[in-house]
Amino acid sequence: MSKQHFRTLLKRYQTDECTPQERRLVEQWFSMLDGEPSARTASENQQLEDKLWRAIQQRQGTVERPVRSLTAMHRWWLSAAAAVVVLGLSWFFYTTLNSNTETILADNGPSVSSPAGTLIRLNDTAEAMEITLNDGSRVTLAPRSSVEYPATFESSRREVTLHGEAFFEVTRNPQQPFFVNAGEVTTKVLGTSFRIETGQNNSSVQVSVLTGKVSVFQRDLPDEPLKDKIKNGVILTPNQRVVYSQASHSFETSLVEQPMVVAPERDSPAVKPEIFAFEDATMATVVGKLEKAYGIEIILENEELGNCLFTADITEQPLFTKLDLLCASLNATYEVRGTKILIMGSGCR
Incomplete structure (x- = not known):
C-alpha cells in the first residue's frame, strides 16, 4: 500500500468520508495512542502521520534502517512508540481486509452476535464474489461491496450488514429468521432469494425479490440494534421490488425490470419449464x-x-x-x- 493511499485514508477520516470499516480502524489507532486526531496541532498530526507510516513500512518489511531516536520529542511520542507493534498489526488487518480474506475484528457493532467477533468480506475485485455463511446461506457480493456477519449464528436471529450490492440465497429456518441491515432499512426473510442495492452514502436502498417473500422496513437509525417493532415498511413477493428514499423516508414499490417465471423453492421438487x-x-x-x-x-x-x-x-x-x-x-x-x-x-x- 502506497504512502499516498495511507494519507488519503487519514484525510477521508478527518472529512467523514470513510467507510464504516475504515473509520473503525482509524479510531482504533488513535484510541491506542490516547487521543483524538482533532485534539492535536497540524504539526503534531504531521508527526503522527509520519510515525504511523514508518511503523507500517517496518511491519511490512519495506524499511531496513531503524527508526531514528525520538529523544528530542515529547513524552507523548514516547508513549506512542510503545504502540508501534500494535499499529502495525492493525494495518495488517486492514490490508488483509482489502485482499478478499476473512478478517476477524473486535465485536464493536450492534449487529454482532458471535463471541468470536465479526467477519467482514470486502470485494475489491471486478468480479462478483460468492460467500457461504455457516448456515448454508449464500451471498453473491458485487464489486466494491462488503458484508459483515458473525462467524456463527448462535442467537434466535441471523443478522448481517451490507454495504453496496449483493444477491442473497437464504437457507430456510423459521426458528431463526434472517435479517439484512442496509442503511436505514432492514430486510427480514425466512428463506428466499433476493437482491439488495444501496445508493451512494445509503441515499437509497432497493430490494428485489426472486423467490419467496420478504419484509422490508425502516429503522430509526442505521446503526441502532434491530427491534421487533418496526417503524414502517412493505411486504414483497417474487418479481416485486421496493426503493427506499433516505431523503423522504418513503417506500415506492414496483415490478422488477425483467420479471422471471417464479422458480420453485430450493427444497421443492423439480418442475417442467413453463410452456406458453x-x-x-x-x-x-x-x-x-x-x-x-x-x-x-x-x-x-x-x-x-x-x-x-x-x-x-x-x-x-x-x-x-x-x-x-x-x-x-x-x-x-x-x-x-x-x-x-x-x-x-x-x-x-
Missing part, C-alpha cells in the same frame, strides 16, 4: 397462466377482453414482450401500476 403456446385460447386463460407463472396480478379493464381469442407461441419471450404481442393482437394496451399490470381495450373486433 396457445391456440384459440381466451384472454382470461392466457392472463391466468401468466399470473400464476410470474406471481403478478394482471387486471383486464374491460370484461369483454377476457372472451377474446389468442393464438401464438410466446414461450421464449420476456414477460413484457409477451404482453406486447398479446395486446397487439387485440388492439389493446397495458400499463404497469405499482406491482400490478392493467390491460386496457374495448374488446374483440
Whole structure:
C-alpha cells in the first residue's frame, strides 16, 4: 500500500468520508495512542502521520534502517512508540481486509452476535464474489461491496450488514429468521432469494425479490440494534421490488425490470419449464397462466377482453414482450401500476 493511499485514508477520516470499516480502524489507532486526531496541532498530526507510516513500512518489511531516536520529542511520542507493534498489526488487518480474506475484528457493532467477533468480506475485485455463511446461506457480493456477519449464528436471529450490492440465497429456518441491515432499512426473510442495492452514502436502498417473500422496513437509525417493532415498511413477493428514499423516508414499490417465471423453492421438487403456446385460447386463460407463472396480478379493464381469442407461441419471450404481442393482437394496451399490470381495450373486433 502506497504512502499516498495511507494519507488519503487519514484525510477521508478527518472529512467523514470513510467507510464504516475504515473509520473503525482509524479510531482504533488513535484510541491506542490516547487521543483524538482533532485534539492535536497540524504539526503534531504531521508527526503522527509520519510515525504511523514508518511503523507500517517496518511491519511490512519495506524499511531496513531503524527508526531514528525520538529523544528530542515529547513524552507523548514516547508513549506512542510503545504502540508501534500494535499499529502495525492493525494495518495488517486492514490490508488483509482489502485482499478478499476473512478478517476477524473486535465485536464493536450492534449487529454482532458471535463471541468470536465479526467477519467482514470486502470485494475489491471486478468480479462478483460468492460467500457461504455457516448456515448454508449464500451471498453473491458485487464489486466494491462488503458484508459483515458473525462467524456463527448462535442467537434466535441471523443478522448481517451490507454495504453496496449483493444477491442473497437464504437457507430456510423459521426458528431463526434472517435479517439484512442496509442503511436505514432492514430486510427480514425466512428463506428466499433476493437482491439488495444501496445508493451512494445509503441515499437509497432497493430490494428485489426472486423467490419467496420478504419484509422490508425502516429503522430509526442505521446503526441502532434491530427491534421487533418496526417503524414502517412493505411486504414483497417474487418479481416485486421496493426503493427506499433516505431523503423522504418513503417506500415506492414496483415490478422488477425483467420479471422471471417464479422458480420453485430450493427444497421443492423439480418442475417442467413453463410452456406458453396457445391456440384459440381466451384472454382470461392466457392472463391466468401468466399470473400464476410470474406471481403478478394482471387486471383486464374491460370484461369483454377476457372472451377474446389468442393464438401464438410466446414461450421464449420476456414477460413484457409477451404482453406486447398479446395486446397487439387485440388492439389493446397495458400499463404497469405499482406491482400490478392493467390491460386496457374495448374488446374483440
